Amino acid sequence: MSDYVNQVTHPVTNSRTTNKESAIPRSLLGSLIGPTWIWLVLFMLLPMLLMFLMTFRTEAFNWREWEFTFENYRKFIETPSYHRLLLRSVWMAFVVAALSVVAAYPVAYVVAFQAGRWRNLMIMLLIVPAMSSFLLRVLAWRIILGSSGLLSTVLLGLGIIDEAAPILLYTPTAVIITLVYVWLPFAALPIAVALNQIEPNLLEAASDLGAKPYATFLRITLPLSMPGVIAAFLFVFIPTLGEYVTPALVGGPEGVMIGNIIWDQFSRALNWPMGALLSMAMLLIVLIPAGFISLYSKISRERAGNYD
Amino acid sequence: MSDTIIELRNISKQYRNPDGGMVDALYPADLSIYAGEFFTLLGPSGCGKSTTLRIMAGFEAATSGDILIKNQSMLKVPAYHRPVNMVFQDYALFPHLTIAKNVEFGLEMKKVPKSEREDRVQAALDMVQLNGLERRKPNQLSGGQRQRVALARALVNEPSVLLLDEPLGALDLKLRRAMQAELKQLQQQVGITFVYVTHDQEEALAMSDRIAVMDGGRYLQVDTPQEIYEHPSTRFVADFIGETNFISATLNSHVADLANVQIGSQAVGVVYRANGIYPGDEVTLAIRPEKLRLEQNANGTELPQLTGTLEQAMYLGTDTRFVVRMETGESLVVREQNQMVNDFRPTIGDAVQVQFTAEDARILTD
Incomplete structure (x- = not known):
């Protein structure tokens, strides 16, 4: 995925540098990359390995008594509630990511094409809320979505609804609304970057060839901004899948996500092996789409050739 | 059309x-x-x-x-x-x-x-x-x-x-x-x-x-x-289009479509196509380098001609590019084709006459 994001933000430099012979001698290159490898092994591969080993244990804390077992896997396979939870989490992450992208696209479009000299200010305004506490922003939605909250009061006052609002708070919908709000600016930025890279004369050319504005958008603008759309989708999908704070605060019993169960396994049940297993399962789910997209972008780049 | x-x-x-x-x-x-x-x-x-x-x-x-x-x-x-x-x-x-x-x-x-x-x-x-x-x-x-x-x-x-x-x-x-x-x-x-x-x-x-x-x-x-x-x-x-010599001149008189302009101490006749200029007005003559010819002496021709000194000659294959410094201090570029074997070939420093036909010079007022 990082490769993909790289391509989104630096498509030119990326394609130029891949084919070039490195000017740095091999020995020096080794010593330059060395620290990166150490860092990766220490903070990425080693913890992953430990977590993977944990899934085969029954006892989390006593490392001396090593008992290799598939018991956790058996339990995971035999417990449908885990599967349901995983599926629901994937579904919610998908909905949140899709809605964020749909909601962010017009914002990105305005920033890229219509903001003119206000562009930097608009980007600032998008980012500013993200500087306040995440917890605070989630809690704010409790006030808005609550049964005597802002939303229901306004709807009641306008006469759109007659009684106190159908309960929005403590539902999966509340989680989705809150998370779309939280992620929207982060989804807008990669899309805006991708839109910004579209040569304006391509849009003129489409218009010149008889394409009405919506046809120009569907045939030229949207396909050319797809790298940004995919990046935005992943930016939202991946962290949402592991989300546990928002479901805990606004989700209620139906809004529980896999992240909450993992959190429970580690902190309350003290069942680290099961928590590790669920984490690995979640990781696999994230890796599948990321792998597909990385493969797809590699193929499309190869197909495009390197004549430039 | x-x-x-x-x-x-x-x-x-x-x-x-x-x-x-x-x-x-x-x-x-x-x-x-x-x-x-x-x-x-x-x-x-x-x-x-x-x-x-x-x-x-x-x-x-x-x-x-x-x-x-x-x-x-x-x-x-x-x-x-x-x-x-x-x-x-x-x-x-x-x-x-x-x-x-x-x-x-x-x-x-x-x-x-x-x-x-x-x-x-x-x-x-x-x-x-x-x-x-x-x-x-x-x-x-x-x-x-x-x-x-x-x-x-x-x-x-x-x-x-x-x-x-x-x-x-x-x-x-x-x-x-x-x-x-x-x-x-x-x-x-x-x-x-x-x-x-x-x-x-x-x-x-x-x-x-x-x-x-x-x-x-x-x-x-x-x-x-x-x-x-x-x-x-x-x-x-x-x-902007091609190479042109610009020569500062003063209009002496004009009769019908013929004008007489003063360039330094010399008066030459050119075709008059401009409007709204009067004797005494400052004008510019524009003339293409290939419309100019170098001669050794005045040889009694009726053609307009200007006296100068050859300053530079560049052989360019099909033609030769001469730069002539006029008495007024302005320089002229002359391009002659290298087709005639016995053509006059002045050397640098020679006094030369630059001749042209009256139609080829254009009076510009700007």
């Missing part, structure tokens, strides 16, 4: 500067382009030639005036409904579509039936000799090939007018010359009106039926290449 296909009536364009001031990109002017001609807008960058083209294409709205294409006002017609197509400077090919899809785009937008589309795309690609590359993407083609795709993509729509915005600007010199000949041939073959924007005066002279020379948002002269070369209307035109 033939029918007018594009008519600009009093068209002008103003831009707002970032600091709030207004900039005149085009001063109000009329311009008529005739059906089937190769018309060139020529001028340095920032002269308004691209703005003129973009107003025709519909990418920019004129500040005032009206534009008619085939006798219909285009003021309220958006770019996607105008019967013109454009070839962009950097081609603007759609990078995510194949060559065939690029060329097909315009036909698809006009909802031409699928089978007819395919035939027309093939014909267009044949015309620009690109068959076989249908399934490539634009970034798999060379600059010259992309240029041809851009041409095919525009011509496949059979527009009334093809607008070309410096289409050869990104090509190297050799390819450029080859494409010039090809473009000209293509234009004669399809019979579509071409409106061509360039800053390359050689290109303009070689390809155009008529040229509009532009500078600072004004159309300085609109005429055939020959008229513009032989009879430039202003100092800018004379200077």
Whole structure:
């Protein structure tokens, strides 16, 4: 995925540098990359390995008594509630990511094409809320979505609804609304970057060839901004899948996500092996789409050739 | 001449500067382009030639005036409904579509039936000799090939007018010359009106039926290449197109179409074509280097001639380029063809006479 994001933000430099012979001698290159490898092994591969080993244990804390077992896997396979939870989490992450992208696209479009000299200010305004506490922003939605909250009061006052609002708070919908709000600016930025890279004369050319504005958008603008759309989708999908704070605060019993169960396994049940297993399962789910997209972008780049 | 296909009536364009001031990109002017001609807008960058083209294409709205294409006002017609197509400077090919899809785009937008589309795309690609590359993407083609795709993509729509915005600007010199000949041939073959924007005066002279020379948002002269070369209307035109000698002079008198001008201590007769100047006025004589001849002495000719000293001689193969310093201190460039074996060959430092015919010198008043 990082490769993909790289391509989104630096498509030119990326394609130029891949084919070039490195000017740095091999020995020096080794010593330059060395620290990166150490860092990766220490903070990425080693913890992953430990977590993977944990899934085969029954006892989390006593490392001396090593008992290799598939018991956790058996339990995971035999417990449908885990599967349901995983599926629901994937579904919610998908909905949140899709809605964020749909909601962010017009914002990105305005920033890229219509903001003119206000562009930097608009980007600032998008980012500013993200500087306040995440917890605070989630809690704010409790006030808005609550049964005597802002939303229901306004709807009641306008006469759109007659009684106190159908309960929005403590539902999966509340989680989705809150998370779309939280992620929207982060989804807008990669899309805006991708839109910004579209040569304006391509849009003129489409218009010149008889394409009405919506046809120009569907045939030229949207396909050319797809790298940004995919990046935005992943930016939202991946962290949402592991989300546990928002479901805990606004989700209620139906809004529980896999992240909450993992959190429970580690902190309350003290069942680290099961928590590790669920984490690995979640990781696999994230890796599948990321792998597909990385493969797809590699193929499309190869197909495009390197004549430039 | 033939029918007018594009008519600009009093068209002008103003831009707002970032600091709030207004900039005149085009001063109000009329311009008529005739059906089937190769018309060139020529001028340095920032002269308004691209703005003129973009107003025709519909990418920019004129500040005032009206534009008619085939006798219909285009003021309220958006770019996607105008019967013109454009070839962009950097081609603007759609990078995510194949060559065939690029060329097909315009036909698809006009909802031409699928089978007819395919035939027309093939014909267009044949015309620009690109068959076989249908399934490539634009970034798999060379600059010259992309240029041809851009041409095919525009011509496949059979527009009334093809607008070309410096289409050869990104090509190297050799390819450029080859494409010039090809473009000209293509234009004669399809019979579509071409409106061509360039800053390359050689290109303009070689390809155009008529040229509009532009500078600072004004159309300085609109005429055939020959008229513009032989009879430039202003100092800018004379200077921009080819090489020109400018000689400061004072008008002594004029009778009918013959004028007598004073250059230093010498008085010479030239053809008078200007208006609104009177004896005693300062004028400029413009004369092309190849219209001047070097002679050893005055030899009693009736031709206008100027006395000077040979300062420089450069042998250039087909011709020799001389620089002569006149008594007034101004210098003249003389180009003589190297065809006559026994021609007069002065050496540097020689006193020489520079002769010309009265029609070849042009009086400019600016």
